Amino acid sequence: MKIISTNIAKPTTFMWNGKEETTGIYKTPIDAPIHLGKEEVKGDEVSDRKVHGGEFKACYLFSADHYPNWKNLYPNLEWTNGMFGENLTVEGLNEKELHIGDIYNVGNALVQITQPREPCYKFTVKFGSQDVLKQFIDHGYPGTYIRILEEGTVKNGDIFELVKKAKDSISIFQFFELLYAKDKNKDHIKSIIDNDALPQRKRDKLTSYLDK
Secondary structure: OEEEEEEEOOOEEEEEOOEEEEEOOOOEEEOOOEEEOOOOEOOOOOOOOOOOOOHHHOEEEEEHHHHHHHHHHOOOOOOOOOOOOOOEEEEOOOOOOOEOOOEEEEOOEEEEEEEEOOOOHHHHHHHOOOOHHHHHHHHOOOOEEEEEEEOEEEOOOOEOEEEEOOOOOOEHHHHHHHHHOOOOOHHHHHHHOOOOOOOHHHHHHHHHHHHO
């Protein structure tokens, strides 16, 4: 996996249900390294800290490999890296090969795979379509958030080097399926309820399905 674009955002306002809101989803490439901090990417806009930023969502990665699919669906949009709100556009990122808890070196940072992006209404604003949320979920390749175990700087061309593979975990692809499945795979839930690469509240919510 190789970083091909570093992206940050300035705050952007928009109207939603008659109310002005602010978002950091409008990220654009910068020709400079970025610093991965424990809670956020330095200099990047994080508008809603209930759902973005923090220990388990400090930085968002999306695969450059999936851009062609989306460009075909939305050819009239102005396409640049960072289109999905990702801080790092990564070539070769495959959600089926990334497992929750995997640890990588990249640049001079040490990072851990945590959880997939769960799309919200701000995607519909960005893409100008109410269909994009279902399309994103059905496609199944949501990118991934990372936890920053050791802060550091990354730049274009940096390679992700696997340090430690998570034991008995599931992939980001499988976890994304699990989140939206009506009938949830209990074996998958059991495999991650003790995985501290996920926030406790998310593990607790999934554990509740084991009693159903």
